[in-house]
Amino acid sequence: PAHIYKTKIWWSVPPWLQGTLVRNGPGLFSVGNSEYNHWFDGLSLIHSFTFHNGEVTYRSKYLKSETYKSNTKADRIVVSEFGTMVYPDPCKNIFARTMTHFRNIVPNFTDNNLINIIRYGQDYYASSEVNYINQIDPLTLETVGRVSLYTSKNHIALNLATAHPHYDKDGNTFNMGTAIIGLGRPKYIIFKVPANASESSKVLTTIPFRSALYPSYFHSFGMTENYIVFVEQSFKLDIVKLATAYFRGVNWGSCLKFDEKDRGALPASSPGLYLKSSLPETSTLPCASHTDSAQKQQNDMIYDS
Numbered sequence: 001p002a003h004i005y006k007t008k009i010w011w012s013v014p015p016w017l018q019g020t021l022v023r024n025g026p027g028l029f030s031v032g033n034s035e036y037n038h039w040f041d042g043l044s045l046i047h048s049f050t051f052h053n054g055e056v057t058y059r060s061k062y063l064k065s066e067t068y069k070s071n072t073k074a075d076r077i078v079v080s081e082f083g084t085m086v087y088p089d090p091c092k093n094i095f096a097r098t099m100t101h102f103r104n105i106v107p108n109f110t111d112n113n114l115i116n117i118i119r120y121g122q123d124y125y126a127s128s129e130v131n132y133i134n135q136i137d138p139l140t141l142e143t144v145g146r147v148s149l150y151t152s153k154n155h156i157a158l159n160l161a162t163a164h165p166h167y168d169k170d171g172n173t174f175n176m177g178t179a180i181i182g183l184g185r186p187k188y189i190i191f192k193v194p195a196n197a198s199e200s201s202k203v204l205t206t207i208p209f210r211s212a213l214y215p216s217y218f219h220s221f222g223m224t225e226n227y228i229v230f231v232e233q234s235f236k237l238d239i240v241k242l243a244t245a246y247f248r249g250v251n252w253g254s255c256l257k258f259d260e261k262d263r264g265a266l267p268a269s270s271p272g273l274y275l276k277s278s279l280p281e282t283s284t285l286p287c288a289s290h291t292d293s294a295q296k297q298q299n300d301m302i303y304d305s
């Protein structure tokens, strides 16, 4: 059962504030005798704050991801995370280990979705930055089940997607992802999931990488009424390192690198066409984490991150 508490309030909560705020984050850092190495690795704990008639009720529940279930069953960490690479069966012979390595060239990422709660259509999902998302019930915090975006049956197939999509006034969701391995030409993908579940999701546009083996890492992007703003920044994924990480025994996090020679770029939505950017030449870190706002003012785009 979920832990449910009526919270103590030091200041007053206005009675017009009604509804439920759902968040998530890392909540459990050890399983049995094993521990995670990084704050980004902890098993997802879903929290909710329900505001009703000036009172606040807090509730929390661990996300019952396949990762959570596998770890709990084994009583140790058996699924690799951003900063923790683990090997499910250390007793396997070299042949079996090599075969496991080939299966892991397309990394079977964790579904420990600990970054954000997002809405696609009418459904709510715990999300991280990989192909797996886990649907949750926003009221009970029960896990409904996992969905993979890496499947040819999907209209949108990708390896990575941000945990920070945008929503328009009609409730449609816009997000960006990356197809790196096993999904045809490597590319960034901008897609739309309609608010109306009877309509299908669609890819709005794709953008090829500037450098095939070093796509940019991006944690979020900008959106205005008419534009998607994407900075192809100089903090990058190293595809060769990613494909060999499992065999080399290093974590996924070590496959990211900052390219000091690169100034970053603003690709336009037409493939191959780049906008002239005004990223300051003197900037040493054209690398944004969260996009706070993007808005169009006459001929300028104001991008705040």
Ligand SMILES: [Fe+2]
Binding pocket: 115, 164, 219, 290
């Ligand atoms: Fe974030």
